[in-house]
Amino acid sequence: xxxxxxxxxxxSGAMPTHRDLKVWQLSNxxxxxxxxxxxxxxxxSGADLVDQVRRASLSIGAxxxxxxxxxxxxxxxxxxxxxLGSAAETDAHLAALLDRDALSARDxxxxxxxxxxxxxxxxxxxNSLPAAxxxxxxxxxxxxxxxPAQAATAPPPPTPTRPPAA
Numbered sequence: 001x002x003x004x005x006x007x008x009x010x011x012s013g014a015m016p017t018h019r020d021l022k023v024w025q026l027s028n029x030x031x032x033x034x035x036x037x038x039x040x041x042x043x044x045s046g047a048d049l050v051d052q053v054r055r056a057s058l059s060i061g062a063x064x065x066x067x068x069x070x071x072x073x074x075x076x077x078x079x080x081x082x083x084l085g086s087a088a089e090t091d092a093h094l095a096a097l098l099d100r101d102a103l104s105a106r107d108x109x110x111x112x113x114x115x116x117x118x119x120x121x122x123x124x125x126x127n128s129l130p131a132a133x134x135x136x137x138x139x140x141x142x143x144x145x146x147x148p149a150q151a152a153t154a155p156p157p158p159t160p161t162r163p164p165a166a
Contacts, residue, residue: 018065023121027061027083030114034090037107038097046102053093059086060118073129080126087119 018024034057038050060083067079091112098108 018061018068021064021068021125023118023125024061024064024068026114026118026121027057027064030090030111030118031057031061033114034111037103037111041097041102046097046100049093049096049100049102053090053097056086056089056093059083060090060122064122077126077129080122084119084122084126087115087122091115 031054035054038053041047041050063079063083063086067076067083070076070079094103094108094111094115097103098105103111
């Protein structure tokens with residue numbers, strides 16, 4: 001009947017998921033494009049690399065999704081770093097496929113351009129997260145009483161003044 005179906009959302013309401021992140025959407029589109037472009041790669045020109053480049057490109061978005069689903073910003077940052085590693089791996093495999101003439105220079109240029117955009121977005125997202133997930137601060141211990149030497153050299157405490165009577 002020509003209707004397009006969308007995957008069900010994991011959360012309802014205002015709770016955003018990885019699918020709402022532009023970087024995940026672009027990563028997913030890149031993985032799909034790499035899959036399409038590597039369909040006809042022959043064994044002689046780089047079929048051994050096809051599985052690797054496909055897996056590496058899928059891993060970019062998969063780690064964004066996994067990190068987004070975890071409990072802390074520190075865990076999310078770690079998975080964004082892993083995504084950056086997968087992006088670098090994808091780039092290396094694209095270079096190897098280009099060197100073997102398995103993909104055209106134009107296709108590799110376009111894929112690398114998309115990859116660079118994704119890498120910039122991953123870094124920006126990582127840098128936008130708070131620096132650390134710290135536990136609440138502990139109450140500070142009371143200061144020890146001054147030693148006799150400290151007490152002798154300390155200025156006298158201010159004397160309280162009474163407010164004027166009204």
